[in-house]
Amino acid sequence: MPKNIVIVGGGPAAVWAAIEAKRRDTDARVTLLTDEDCEPYEKPPLSKAVLGGAAAPEHAPIAGGGGLAAHGVELVRQARCIAIDRAARTLATSAGHFPYDALVLATGSVLRELRPLPPSMPRVHYLRTAADARALKAAMDGCKDMIVVGAGLIGLEVASSAAARGIAVTVLEAAPMALARCCDAATSAAIVAEHRHHGVEIELDCALIQATPQQDGRLALESSDGDLYVADIVVVGVGVKPDDALARAAGLETGDGVFVDAWCRTSDPAILAAGDCTRFPGPDGRVHLENWKHAQDQGAVAGRNAAGADDTYTPVPSFWSEQYDLYIQGVGWPSDGARVVRRPMAGKSALAIGVDEGRIVAAVGINAQRDMAAIRRLIERRIAVDPETLADPARPFAEMLKAATR
Numbered sequence: 001m002p003k004n005i006v007i008v009g010g011g012p013a014a015v016w017a018a019i020e021a022k023r024r025d026t027d028a029r030v031t032l033l034t035d036e037d038c039e040p041y042e043k044p045p046l047s048k049a050v051l052g053g054a055a056a057p058e059h060a061p062i063a064g065g066g067g068l069a070a071h072g073v074e075l076v077r078q079a080r081c082i083a084i085d086r087a088a089r090t091l092a093t094s095a096g097h098f099p100y101d102a103l104v105l106a107t108g109s110v111l112r113e114l115r116p117l118p119p120s121m122p123r124v125h126y127l128r129t130a131a132d133a134r135a136l137k138a139a140m141d142g143c144k145d146m147i148v149v150g151a152g153l154i155g156l157e158v159a160s161s162a163a164a165r166g167i168a169v170t171v172l173e174a175a176p177m178a179l180a181r182c183c184d185a186a187t188s189a190a191i192v193a194e195h196r197h198h199g200v201e202i203e204l205d206c207a208l209i210q211a212t213p214q215q216d217g218r219l220a221l222e223s224s225d226g227d228l229y230v231a232d233i234v235v236v237g238v239g240v241k242p243d244d245a246l247a248r249a250a251g252l253e254t255g256d257g258v259f260v261d262a263w264c265r266t267s268d269p270a271i272l273a274a275g276d277c278t279r280f281p282g283p284d285g286r287v288h289l290e291n292w293k294h295a296q297d298q299g300a301v302a303g304r305n306a307a308g309a310d311d312t313y314t315p316v317p318s319f320w321s322e323q324y325d326l327y328i329q330g331v332g333w334p335s336d337g338a339r340v341v342r343r344p345m346a347g348k349s350a351l352a353i354g355v356d357e358g359r360i361v362a363a364v365g366i367n368a369q370r371d372m373a374a375i376r377r378l379i380e381r382r383i384a385v386d387p388e389t390l391a392d393p394a395r396p397f398a399e400m401l402k403a404a405t406r
């Protein structure tokens with residue numbers, strides 16, 4: 001009997017789990033269930049090319065032009081998975097019941113909501129799905145000014161896309177620093193300076209306490225300092241949390257994410273999980289990541305293991321972001337104890353490298369793709385480095401790699 005592998009989700013973790021499961025066991029029946037009504041699409045373009053008007057969500061199918069069918073995977077749309085019967089190995093969904101031999105959960109994240117700005121409030125937008133992006137783009141087509149709440153990656157990408165379209169943008173951030181979760185203070189300051197250069201106002205230390213619709217329909221936001229900001233539309237980008245509801249209801253081990261081991265197995269060996277929805281073993285205990293590469297790579301491992309492989313997932317995490325002409329990248333596991341080494345760079349480029357016990361643990365770069373690729377290899381291969389050399393722009397990183405392999 002061919003193995004029945006069922007995958008829940010419509011993001012990169014689910015798609016790569018499905019593709020790799022089918023590749024590993026070509027006889028298996030692989031079925032992907034998504035609650036959306038479309039071929040799974042990439043999310044990164046939503047806040048960039050889609051809002052900018054250069055692309056539509058359907059232009060970037062995750063499985064490529066032929067969709068999942070071209071990989072021998074059956075796609076079931078509008079199939080919201082409601083419950084898992086672990087004893088019977090059956091999944092209850094809005095599109096019927098699906099039996100499984102191996103199940104992969106890749107349910108991704110759900111948006112964090114701000115109480116004064118619920119998604120149902122007129123002129124308030126959140127951005128996670130293609131439908132959200134289409135609605136926001138339509139609202140941007142007719143708007144003069146916008147407030148973005150949250151100076152994280154998504155909030156600043158939306159600000160950049162809107163400013164490029166001539167919309168007056170104000171970003172309100174409760175923390176004293178933008179991008180606090182993903183970069184150091186100097187890199188953050190350089191990115192904020194670029195936004196200001198494009199006319200975007202960024203207010204830090206600015207907590208929102210109230211939102212009031214005006215008589216003309218515009219929204220007025222009041223900060224804890226008593227300042228008032230009024231705009232045509234408001235976009236909220238205050239982060240996401242792992243969607244572990246299905247796993248929790250099924251009695252799997254969870255805790256702000258579905259607990260998995262290095263093989264992507266949950267507390268039930270017939271069920272694996274991957275992507276934004278998981279918490280997995282990192283260098284210092286369980287960790288959670290929310291980025292595209294993690295979702296793709298962990299999904300691929302989960303899919304292969306669902307089909308009988310024995311692979312482990314031990315990533316060097318990375319993310320990227322695009323704002324104006326800045327290509328921002330992060331790699332590695334940042335640690336509080338690391339010394340930050342800066343390499344002087346030309347123009348708008350920047351590199352901040354975290355060094356701990358003679359090795360690079362993490363780095364953030366702006367317009368430094370080639371250097372970041374070499375730094376990733378230095379991290380992966382745990383090559384010993386000298387901070388003085390790292391700071392010297394005359395010493396290519398590739399040279400350090402070569403020296404270590406001689």
Ligand SMILES: Cc1cc2nc3c(=O)[nH]c(=O)nc-3n(C[C@H](O)[C@H](O)[C@H](O)COP(=O)(O)OP(=O)(O)OC[C@H]3O[C@@H](n4cnc5c(N)ncnc54)[C@H](O)[C@@H]3O)c2cc1C
Nearest residue numbers: 009010011012013035043044081108275276290291292295
């Ligand atoms: C606007 C935007 C821009 C981004 N830009 C970048 C970027 O530039 N760089 C980067 O590294 N990362 C970026 N990310 C993050 C990246 O896209 C995510 O980390 C990645 O999509 C996570 O993949 P995933 O498969 O784990 O989950 P998701 O992509 O969230 O997919 C989960 C899917 O599961 C479906 N689902 C959930 N529950 C059920 C259920 N019960 N039944 C059926 N289906 C269900 C959902 O509808 C969804 O389709 C961005 C994210 C967004 C939203």
